Amino acid sequence: MLTKEDTHKELFTMGHTGCSGCAQSMAVKLILEVLGKNTIATTATGCLEVFSTRYPESSWRIPWIHSLFENSAAVASGIEAALKITGRKNGTTVLAQGGDGGTADIGLQALSGMFERGHDVLYVCYDNGAYMNTGYQRSGLTPFDAYTTTSPSGKQSFGNSRPKKYMPQIAMAHRIPYTAVASAGYPVDLQKKIKKAASITGPKYVQIDVPCTPGWKYEPRYSVKIARLAVQTGLYPLFEAEYDKIISVKKISKKVPVEEYLKLQGRFKHLFKDEAGRMEIEKIQKIADENIVKFGLL
Amino acid sequence: MDFDFKIGIIALPGAALANKTGSFANEVPVFKQKTCTGCNLCIYYCPEGVVYGDKKTKIYNFDADYCKGCGICAEECPVDDIEMVLVEK
Numbered sequence: 001m002l003t004k005e006d007t008h009k010e011l012f013t014m015g016h017t018g019c020s021g022c023a024q025s026m027a028v029k030l031i032l033e034v035l036g037k038n039t040i041a042t043t044a045t046g047c048l049e050v051f052s053t054r055y056p057e058s059s060w061r062i063p064w065i066h067s068l069f070e071n072s073a074a075v076a077s078g079i080e081a082a083l084k085i086t087g088r089k090n091g092t093t094v095l096a097q098g099g100d101g102g103t104a105d106i107g108l109q110a111l112s113g114m115f116e117r118g119h120d121v122l123y124v125c126y127d128n129g130a131y132m133n134t135g136y137q138r139s140g141l142t143p144f145d146a147y148t149t150t151s152p153s154g155k156q157s158f159g160n161s162r163p164k165k166y167m168p169q170i171a172m173a174h175r176i177p178y179t180a181v182a183s184a185g186y187p188v189d190l191q192k193k194i195k196k197a198a199s200i201t202g203p204k205y206v207q208i209d210v211p212c213t214p215g216w217k218y219e220p221r222y223s224v225k226i227a228r229l230a231v232q233t234g235l236y237p238l239f240e241a242e243y244d245k246i247i248s249v250k251k252i253s254k255k256v257p258v259e260e261y262l263k264l265q266g267r268f269k270h271l272f273k274d275e276a277g278r279m280e281i282e283k284i285q286k287i288a289d290e291n292i293v294k295f296g297l298l
Numbered sequence: 299m300d301f302d303f304k305i306g307i308i309a310l311p312g313a314a315l316a317n318k319t320g321s322f323a324n325e326v327p328v329f330k331q332k333t334c335t336g337c338n339l340c341i342y343y344c345p346e347g348v349v350y351g352d353k354k355t356k357i358y359n360f361d362a363d364y365c366k367g368c369g370i371c372a373e374e375c376p377v378d379d380i381e382m383v384l385v386e387k
């Protein structure tokens with residue numbers, strides 16, 4: 001039984017200033033439930049850092065540090081090395097966190113270094129597909145044709161013209177012991193993956209799809225629905241990998257057309273205006289179909 | 299564990315509880331307690347962690363001091379047992 005008093009004792013407490021319906025805060029809550037008290041967290045600059053640690057308040061009940069945008073993985077590496085050399089590891093999980101910008105663009109070098117040196121750190125990337133904290137600028141993980149303030153749609157453009165970077169595959173290319181992709185739409189699957197990651201020694205990478213209410217421009221109540229549709233359409237395949245081999249994928253029972261996913265979000269609104277937009281939706285459907293074949297989702 | 303950091307730039311662990319985010323909410327959930335199956339999904343999905351209750355008795359409630367009224371619990375409830383109602387302020 002969970003009482004009101006229990007909810008106030010959670011390791012990631014309420015009272016943070018995340019948006020109403022923020023899927024990232026949901027993911028953090030679920031992750032800390034699994035990892036427990038014996039965890040040290042670092043966070044890259046981003047929404048999570050800003051909304052959870054508004055001075056003089058903090059939502060964290062575990063040791064937590066923010067340093068810079070690019071070095072979440074490097075700081076975590078240092079923490080892990082220090083725990084090891086002073087003999088105080090004692091099963092402590094070192095959790096490094098970053099948004100998609102802080103992971104795939106700005107922090108990629110520090111992250112690659114952490115993987116390559118083999119630090120026992122769990123790196124979690126909250127992928128909301130743009131620099132949401134600073135006002136929805138395009139990042140390397142912004143999906144194809146999404147509107148952002150630096151890839152606006154208009155007469156000359158349908159939004160982001162480049163495909164989403166395959167970040168989990170970049171992590172896998174480092175041949176780290178565990179890589180996983182999870183989604184806020186599947187909390188049980190997410191917790192299972194975090195639990196497995198925590199049980200493995202060595203560098204781990206988990207990427208989580210977290211819909212963003214103001215950035216993706218949808219009603220807060222659809223956060224979970226949109227995350228689930230991303231998986232069911234094949235646009236966000238969930239899988240686990242050990243070293244460079246994919247060991248399991250989350251199968252989708254019935255393929256959902258990408259329109260179902262796109263039409264709920266304001267950032268894809270421009271695709272529903274005319275015939276040219278329809279052609280673009282076809283291209284997005286092709287990306288989903290390719291994923292389904294590539295990962296064997298059906 | 300007691301922490302007593304009074305000086306410096308360190309915030310107390312969990313000090314964010316001082317910030318009553320319930321003022322964000324336009325709507326709040328009402329747990330109708332009619333068709334509830336005790337699946338706990340409302341607890342799982344709540345981004346704030348303000349929903350609490352018991353699987354066995356199937357009685358759930360939320361903390362109005364912190365609920366931001368996103369409506370995810372009502373949207374995701376598999377048996378439509380949660381309704382969002384407008385808050386009058």
